[in-house]
Amino acid sequence: MREENARAYWAANLKLIFTYLIIWFVVSYGCGILFVDALNNIQFFGFKLGFWFAQQGSIYVFLVLIWMYAFTMNKLDRKFDVHEE
């Protein structure tokens, strides 16, 4: 039972990491590098959108991802009863 619980906790963690890393990849490598020319045709305030993602947007998304991961994992820790005292 204990082992099964640990396995389920790990699977949930992996799923979370996988989801967040897809977003991480899309905003930096996707919007900032691979599709930057296409996105540059879109105006975002005074920025070309691709350029904005490369120099500003991706960093903001990184920040949100790390904080969301920390909060979600704290919840998961409790749900699977593996949290620290």
Next chain:
Amino acid sequence: MDVQLLTYLFVGGSFALYIGIAIWSRASSTKDFYVAGGGVSPIANGAATAADWMSAASFISMAGIIAFSGYDASVYLMGWTGGYVLLAMLLAPYLRKFGKFTVPDFIGDRYYSNVARTVAVICVIFISFTYVAGQMRGVGIVFARFLEVDVNMGVVIGMAIVFFYAVLGGMKGITYTQVAQYCVLIFAFLVPAVFLSILMTGHVLPQTGFGATVLDAAGNDTGVYLLERLDGIVQDLGFGAYTEGQKSTIDVFFIAAALMCGTAGLPHVIVRFFTVPTVRDARISAGWALLFIALLYTTAPAVGAFARTNLIETVHQTEYEELPGWFYNWENSGLIGWVDKNDDGRVQMSAGAAFKGTPTFAGDRDEVTGSHGQRVVTNEVTDNDAEVYVDRDIIVLANPEIGNLPAWVIALVAAGGVAAALSTAAGLLLVISSAVSHDLLKKTLKPDISEKQELLAARLAAVVAILIAGYFGINPPGFVAQVVAFAFGLAAASFFPVILMGIFYKRMNKEGAIAGMAVGLAFTFSYIVYFKFVSPELNSAENWLFGVSPEGIGTVGMVLNFIVAFAVSRVTAPPPEHIQHIVEDIRVPRGAGGASAH
């Protein structure tokens, strides 16, 4: 008060603060020395990580690099921040749960092998020394520019300060001085940026300012977006558009990946997460670290765009005698050089270098001057229209003068530059000393030494490391700038894959890890050495493997590491039972005690 006196006050005051903190937080055990006793709060650790991470290069050079290469510099912005996402999700929490002192500790234990540990120690020392030489030089340069002391004297003063708090306080002393240094450096970076943003666009936040419309000299809105105007100006001068890249997409992709994975694999960054009390704190601490880093990293591109616009509009086609004072000051320091190619007395900017190399002068201004009073440059002149050399480091250092800001801002920038260089140097020196005293001496060569002896060895190793770093600061090897690619490439090709597989792939054994590290390292090392030192004349896109430059090759080395490690581990015996239990254990947070040696 004049700038000189204010600068002495600010820099001297910040030094007094660092020394005070060092005395207050002396280390009394190896645990204090290596991981600050394991009791650092996540916010303090976040600030310390940010200061540790942001070096003289981030503070002084990065905005300048962005100003001169526009979109292409985005790779540094994304690469050096995106790595924290990897660190927060893939490495830091599990390494904290593992609860040892150093990165080679993890590699040696997880792969039950002193060979793996020793390879890791060599990598740690090599990567850290590569980095620290540049920091010591940075301290010297800031001293030379702002305090008018000799560069070498500046290096010696810097060494003395680091010596005091790193040797006395170890990680504990370093952590709390880094928190103070973060405050000094971020304040020093943001104040001129905010002034500049208000001046040029009326926006308080530089982050929105550089996407806003430009104000004219009278403060009226011109209705033209700053970046649009900048694109127009640079294209008129024959440069590529500021907001578009010149590098190939594949190269940018690989460089970004090498910087991200390299960041996540840098030992002096990883070790900071051993100092917080719990796994939970390690996760949130990465969030704080990136928040503190992002304050500078989202401001730098704005500073770059403001400064480039300002620079061209002030200097281009202006008569030499009419230029503002900072132009002459930096010409005196040798960071600006002008040759009047068309002999019209005006300064012309254009794509291409004005002359070959960095400027050398016929003599000081009071000895030899040209027909307009300029210093005479003796370099070989190129045959394009460009007439002026502007060193990119000027962008941050001269911002307060360019924006006509008060003298105390200039003094603040000097203190900030010194703080950025010192904090990074100290973090690196500690990693070197603990690799020697803990991983090499205690864990490999002489396991029976007492804790007191180990602590003494750690302090001695720190002393030796400071002396070597100082030597490199005073006699910089010509290749310092060249080898930065090394630090990230090697970290990406060695540490990142083996640590990652050590946590996420239970079946990974010592044969796989050692083979993977060896192949990744050997490949990356020889590729960089070949293009940077053996045949630098071949260092261009048509000769590169898949079009990947030496800066991005660490990514290929990393992929090779993964493939080789996986293949070898499939055909060799699985790791022993107790190692598999360790892996299961580090995956769950509960039970993380303080970091310990046993």
